[in-house]
Amino acid sequence: MSTIRNTTLSFALLTATLGLRAQDRSAGPADKKYQTEIRSLTDKPVVKKAFQTIIELEPQTLSDHILLTEIPAPPYKEMERARKYAEMLKAAGVDTVWIDNIGNVISKRKGRGGGKKTVVLEGHMDTVFPEGTDVKVVHKGDTLYAPGIADDTRALSVVLTVIKTLEKTGIETDADVLFIGTVGEEGQGDLRGVKNLFTEKGPGKIDSYIAIDGWNRESITHRALGSHRYKITFKGPGGHSSGAFGLANPHNALGRAIHYWSVAADSFSRAPGLRVTYNVGVIGGGTSVNSIPFESWMEVDMRSESPERVSGIDQLLQQAVQRALAEENKMKQRGADLTVDVKLIGDRPSGSLDTTLPLIQRAIATIQSFGSTASLRVGSTNSNIPISKQIPAITIGSGGEGGNAHALQEWWLNDKGYQGIQNALLILLAEAGIAK
Known part of the structure; x- marks a missing residue:
């Protein structure tokens, strides 16, 4: 391996x-x-x-x-x-x-x-x-x-x-x-x-x-x-890609979360109001190509000089993460549900x-x-x-x-x-x- x-x-x-x-x-x-x-x-x-x-x-x-x-x-x-x-x-x-x-x-x-x-x-x-x-x-x-x-x-x-x-x-x-x-x-x-x-x-x-x-x-x-920064980690049991097939996959959930947030945040950022930006800066997790990962994580950043705009795009992130978690758990064929840890790592007013x-x-x-x-x-x-x-x-x-x-x-x-x-x-x- x-x-x-x-x-x-x-x-x-x-x-x-x-x-x-x-x-x-x-x-x-x-x-x-x-x-x-x-x-x-x-x-x-x-x-x-x-x-x-x-x-x-x-x-x-x-x-x-x-x-x-x-x-x-x-x-x-x-x-x-x-x-x-x-x-x-x-x-x-x-x-x-x-x-x-x-x-x-x-x-x-x-x-x-x-x-x-x-x-x-x-x-x-x-x-x-x-x-x-x-x-x-x-x-x-x-x-x-x-x-x-x-x-x-x-x-x-x-x-x-x-x-x-x-x-x-x-x-x-x-x-x-x-x-x-x-x-x-x-x-x-x-x-x-x-x-x-x-x-x-x-x-x-x-x-x-x-x-x-x-x-x-x-x-x-x-x-x-101002900015909010998060480290978001999806966690699961992990296992062999073939022998444990059917377990919920943290990478799948992470990918969904990025997609759902980017789509919703794109519309939000184009709406009238002070400029707001968002970014997925770092992602990681997994052990090998033939292993279902036991965790998948990302670090994200959102910024605006408007507290309301930061709060709004933050809410879209939270919704995207929970939607991705629910969908991956519903799709799994066996094993324990995934969990997610949402940790605020930066809060600049x-x-x-x-x-x-x-x-x-x-x-x-x-x-x-x-x-x-x-x-x-x-x-x-x-x-x-x-x-x-x-x-x-x-x-x-x-x-x-x-x-x-x-x-x-x-x-x-x-x-x-x-x-x-x-x-x-x-x-x-x-x-x-x-x-x-």
Whole structure:
């Protein structure tokens, strides 16, 4: 007998002609009130000094970036990087640093406002790459190559440089600022780090949330692309393909479930409403060509920025699974019925924020102050959680140029990367306020 490996097949059940970036839209000009506010900030001598300090810190920022990239942070195993990051945050000058119950690194720089407001600036520590991946940074000319170097390790170095800049220039904020490195942003981490921040085990009330993820300095994510992900496993007794013929076959049930869901979901996705997508990403099961499998499983994903659309396409999946189970059990000639295990492995909430919110207007005005055009977009990032709770939140880029995210040949180029840090600092200062 030969053993057949689980086959990973990607079925693009929804053929969308436009990707997420095609959903980006120009932000248009910021409200004049916020243009004036940002102009007033950038005219302050101390902010001009801070911008210059960021440029002067470039070699140190790059050194931090490389050092952290070369500390592995695979899913659910971020602790080595977390311990080092906590050490670096403390050295940068924050007041307190701690690692919470699930591994988030949280640091606080107290403001002068008596704790009335708290603003977060955050990057995620985890990468998508499994344990054992070579994360050594390779230099090719002026481009850096390494798994995770752009997504999202650059953000961690940006956060550090923002703290160092505040310390070197003596800028104090009105609001308390939490500088955080989170765990579990990627994949089946399911935003577990940021979810924990908004529980009773978190650092307390959070009033505004600024996440740094990706590198596009002009983009502002203010709409949360929610998703449900399942692992669905049909189980049966299994047996010899001839000797046990007539037993219910888990593969037959899985095939039916995929078919019924894709047909129903196709109609649903074409109906009026916000865009919704669905996908069967991974399937597996079986032992050999002449064996009735004892299990057959699939992992599926569905997404929309509308909670109702996610819920609707989820319901179609549940109906398809139960229909497939009933039909296969009815068709069997002997033996025990199949069972099915439906396990939710990912739940990212949807939501959106009004673009007139001060945080979003400040981000737009900041990007425009650099002579760039801000774009508003939907995304699946750590901001999903505060957005779903209607807490002002955005995700911004770290700056520079990057590519091949989630691939072994991921790269980052320091093309005016300092502007991304200046961008983050200015948005933070506008939101947290400069103490008088």
